[in-house]
Amino acid sequence: MAATWSTDELLAGFGAEIIKWQVEGFGRRKIAALIQQMTDRPCSEHAVRRALVRLASQIQGSDASDRPKVKIIKEEDPFEEEPIESLIERRVEASKRKIAKAKKHHIRVELPYEPMGIMVFGDPHVDNEGCDWDALRRHVTLAAETDGVLAACVGDIQDNWIGRLARIYADSSVTAANGWRLSEWMFQQLDWIAVVGGNHDAWANGPGVDPMAWLSERTRVMCYAPDEIRVQIGWEDSREAEPVNWILRHDFGGRSWYHPTHGPHKEAMLDGRCHLLTAGHIHQWGQLTTEQRHGRVAHAIRVRGYKRNDTYARAKGFFEQNFGESALVVIDPRREGPGRISVHWDLKRGCEFLTFLRQAA
Template identity: 35%
Template sequence: MALSDEELREAVVAFNASGGNKQKAADALGIKRETFRDRYRAAEKKGMVKPALVEFPELADESEPIEEVIDRMTRNFERAKKAHDARKWFPIKIRDNKPIGILFMGDPHLDDNGCHWPLLREHIDIAKSTEGMFAVNVGDVGNDWGGRLIKKYADQDASVHTARRLVEWLLLESGVSWLVWLHGNHQHMGDSSALHEQMNKRYGTQRVPMLDWEARFTLQFANGVEFRINAAHDFAGNSMWNPVHGVVKAAKFGNDIDVLVCGHKHNWAVSQWEQAEQGNAPLMIRVRGYKHLDGFARRIGKYEQDEGQSILVVFDPNATTQAARCQAFVDVKKGAEYLEWLRR
């Protein structure tokens, strides 16, 4: 279809208004650059373009065409949405019907001078030597100081290099059978989440799901019984009277969750009651973690708790009551003995 003189004049006017930039002129007219170029050339042939006193070179535009930017951002969102949805209540399959235990490991802070290594080593030994026991790390595996707090490395004996070796040991060499590994606020502070995920790639064919802050997953046993677990570094909500206030909120507003666990605040508690409206009796747990001898806590008047660094939950797919489906043990050794007896 032939171009009208009006279209050609519009092209000339837009070109002059853009200061001689064809891409800007095309954008102003809402047409592609190639379409504008054809119109401008047609205008030149018709003598509508007055020769300029100065002729400038046409420089290539280094910017990515906006249509390509939009296409790329569309693909990125679709990929990110698919990954996000895949992490909503992802399944972990158990190939038999025997009870299992999950050690919900509180914030380890492996490189801190106050890390309770004697007890942590004991719990690791129990986890790796007890058949049917797995573990979930709720975050803050290392101090990972960053920002203005990076100066805190001067207050600890372990260097950054040593800290990373300790994390790698816990993930890859400790013998613990990890189910899930969460990134806590200290991983955000030190920007170490990506480094942990690179370590995870060395795990072999079975990689541990690593998630930011929270994981929602189901244990699916061979007999069809499922347990819904919501583990987070912390849940929103605080109360000086109830250390599991945020956990209770998550259970109340959640969807038939069997076990909810978090850490972060370096105190512990276990609570359970029947929610008649949901037809379940969720275990609501906060784990203390292994950081002791905390000078900051002492200066703000906090008393340190001695127990609850990690809490073992035994899941029984053969239980006949809600309360018996999941049982929590603050004494990890006693819980492991119960798990062994139950599996026999």
């Protein structure tokens, strides 16, 4: 039996015919059968396919060997890329700066060795129509008028509705501009030891711009971070006294059907260094105080915030609590054990307790 047609032989013997048959609509199998019939020599469909590919590339001009040559002179301005060593050196410096920047999330402060309080404000949402401004103003005034009280906030200072949610501004009599004025007022009234941003605050950010950071810098906020601040409170003139380690976040991951402090308490168990963990975000309040394996009494706290008659919460079926907008954390550095830190949900009573401790000191 004769050998099968090779692709080269098909191109040499039937190149023009194969193109003609394909133009007439013949498929590969039919072309192969036709050649086999005409030559009494086996021709495979595969050989026809390869011949068609070669013919197509010749037609499209990729086989430019027989085309007239055109002389092209390419003119370029000389350009040299940055040497790779220099590029890497710059990346090393940039990453060092980025790593060093994390220090802004860790602060150590020294306070007088005497009883003091931190009013931990829950999500204010100052520009929300349902922000309980009566309570918020009362609590700010109380903190301002009580000696020895510093302030902190767990974030969501404003709503900052964006995107499709911006339609909610239609239900509010607070303009976006007035929202910023209300935030500024709050930050000017008290000595804020630490403020973190919430998810709502992050919505106001643009490339390279964090308006809450800018506002913090021009008011009485000592330390602001968009997500987390770890504070170590040491004691002036009494460096041997144990510091208080505190983590302030908008939220700690982890939810429980049984208790709103599951997230911060889980962190208290894992962290091993903390005495105080404060969060907001889910608009529910609670406190879980216990002695951890590392021997420290840790207080995991979630404050409720000031949003009332929350349409979103009602739509989702969350029940609305009445208390716990903020908490007063009283620290008496002279004591040890469970009495060193006490958490007060009746803010007025807490302030009275702090005043009593300071007078007795």
